[in-house]
Amino acid sequence: MEHLFEKLWKHAESDCYPYHMPGHKRRCFGMLPEELCKLDITEIDGFDNLHQPEDILSSLQQEAARLYGAEESFYLVNGSTCGILSAVSCALPGGGHILMARNCHKSAYHAAYLRGLRITYLYPTYREEYDIYDVVEPCQVRCALEREPDIKAVLIVSPTYEGRISDIGAIAEIVHEKGIPLIVDEAHGAHLGLGEGFPKNSCQLGADLVIHSVHKTLPALTQTALLHVNGNRIHRGLLKRFLRIYQSSSPSYLLLMGIDNALQFVGLQGQMLFARFRQRYEAMLKELGVCKHLRFLTDFQGRQDIGKLLISVKGTGITGKQLYDILLQEYHLQLEMASTSYVLAMFTINDEEQAYGRMTEALLSIDRWLETQAGKLGTAGTRGHGTEKLGRAGTDVLDGKWSDAKALDWGQVDGISLGVAWDMLTEVVELGESMGRLMGEFINLYPPGIPILVPGERMTEAVYRRILEAIAQGLTVQGVQVSEGKGLSVPVICEQDQGHDLA
Numbered sequence: 001m002e003h004l005f006e007k008l009w010k011h012a013e014s015d016c017y018p019y020h021m022p023g024h025k026r027r028c029f030g031m032l033p034e035e036l037c038k039l040d041i042t043e044i045d046g047f048d049n050l051h052q053p054e055d056i057l058s059s060l061q062q063e064a065a066r067l068y069g070a071e072e073s074f075y076l077v078n079g080s081t082c083g084i085l086s087a088v089s090c091a092l093p094g095g096g097h098i099l100m101a102r103n104c105h106k107s108a109y110h111a112a113y114l115r116g117l118r119i120t121y122l123y124p125t126y127r128e129e130y131d132i133y134d135v136v137e138p139c140q141v142r143c144a145l146e147r148e149p150d151i152k153a154v155l156i157v158s159p160t161y162e163g164r165i166s167d168i169g170a171i172a173e174i175v176h177e178k179g180i181p182l183i184v185d186e187a188h189g190a191h192l193g194l195g196e197g198f199p200k201n202s203c204q205l206g207a208d209l210v211i212h213s214v215h216k217t218l219p220a221l222t223q224t225a226l227l228h229v230n231g232n233r234i235h236r237g238l239l240k241r242f243l244r245i246y247q248s249s250s251p252s253y254l255l256l257m258g259i260d261n262a263l264q265f266v267g268l269q270g271q272m273l274f275a276r277f278r279q280r281y282e283a284m285l286k287e288l289g290v291c292k293h294l295r296f297l298t299d300f301q302g303r304q305d306i307g308k309l310l311i312s313v314k315g316t317g318i319t320g321k322q323l324y325d326i327l328l329q330e331y332h333l334q335l336e337m338a339s340t341s342y343v344l345a346m347f348t349i350n351d352e353e354q355a356y357g358r359m360t361e362a363l364l365s366i367d368r369w370l371e372t373q374a375g376k377l378g379t380a381g382t383r384g385h386g387t388e389k390l391g392r393a394g395t396d397v398l399d400g401k402w403s404d405a406k407a408l409d410w411g412q413v414d415g416i417s418l419g420v421a422w423d424m425l426t427e428v429v430e431l432g433e434s435m436g437r438l439m440g441e442f443i444n445l446y447p448p449g450i451p452i453l454v455p456g457e458r459m460t461e462a463v464y465r466r467i468l469e470a471i472a473q474g475l476t477v478q479g480v481q482v483s484e485g486k487g488l489s490v491p492v493i494c495e496q497d498q499g500h501d502l503a
């Protein structure tokens, strides 16, 4: 089978002169490295066309479909973002009603806005002992579909940013009983279903549309992603139309080559790479099992992705951001994110032994330091829900307990659709004065870019406190501005405009 790297390299070494884009003409310029320029082309003769693939790109996409167990797969160069935009846009008619997990990435909301969709939310369950939003349970999906019979598509995120995996097989059955499609934003799960002992991916579990960020969890270049489609509930022509709309007309062949390269090597050596990954990861967790203060979310019953090491600081007296800063400044370990009460470190098949060794050493040493500080530190690690006792030390295997779906930490839904609300006139008010007001913009905790407030939702006391706490701990809250004379402020919908539109 022909692969892009060899083909691009052969072309670069040939005497064919480029009287075409890109403007670097395959030569180094300024600081741009030569090798990168040599391989960077877009659609020229012999290299097929991403928007109408008939040759090498068609074969590579078929190969991707085989690898993941999909009927049809598409290479994406605008990240999972464009996959989610396309999937949501084609899965139900404009103005239709979608059932969507509230912890969806902002791209899902953007799709709903662009297509004027009505949204009913599924609030993910909540794991109090780790302070995380957990999976969506199949019974939640069943109840919502029974309550709202005009829902035309369902969208779930699995794995979540924190690595929580929903029971997609059971959810797909429920959704399909209604004759509607299930979309799974599996942006964080491009590695699933490719190695023994790893959870299956959502194509293998019956989802109609599945989106993978290849760049997140496989060794590939940033922005690379895949979209897979299965079954007959999705209009394939419409899907391709939206991919043409949301994707660049000049796809980068460096990115396409990156997807090919990752999938080719995973296809060839996946069993060995994933087995080694798992073995190193488990060995690390075993060593970390002696920790008395830091806790690790581990659950090999198929509900936690091992690519995400969630380190909880709840009850330790330090915040997630403090642990994040210690790991960065003292140990030079750059983590993926910090939240109020945990940090996330990502591991993939491309980590070397030292990735595990350095993390283990650092965490053991921090845990020993926490032991010396017992009683001296504050209670900062116990956000909001801090009434429960500190869980047992070391690694915790989940016991299947979960609290009720929690709508309280999110904005209060008020009946104005996102499509209408985001176009309304806004004014900027002090954060403290926004209580009870309808939001005019998204407010996202970043990373990962999940909106805690969506345009048209009301600011509540609980969300207000959640924002203040995040800011106080040095976390990024997108959408909250510092405006002159007002301090922390947010855009809210003008009451006048609200009245007009609601009348």
Ligand SMILES: Cc1ncc(COP(=O)(O)O)c(C=O)c1O
Pocket (backbone or CB within 6 Å): 078, 079, 080, 081, 082, 084, 104, 105, 107, 157, 160, 161, 185, 187, 188, 213, 223, 224, 225, 448, 449
């Ligand atoms: C759950 C989820 N879906 C989709 C995306 C968008 O992915 P991409 O960056 O590949 O566009 C992200 C990005 O962080 C994400 O966390």
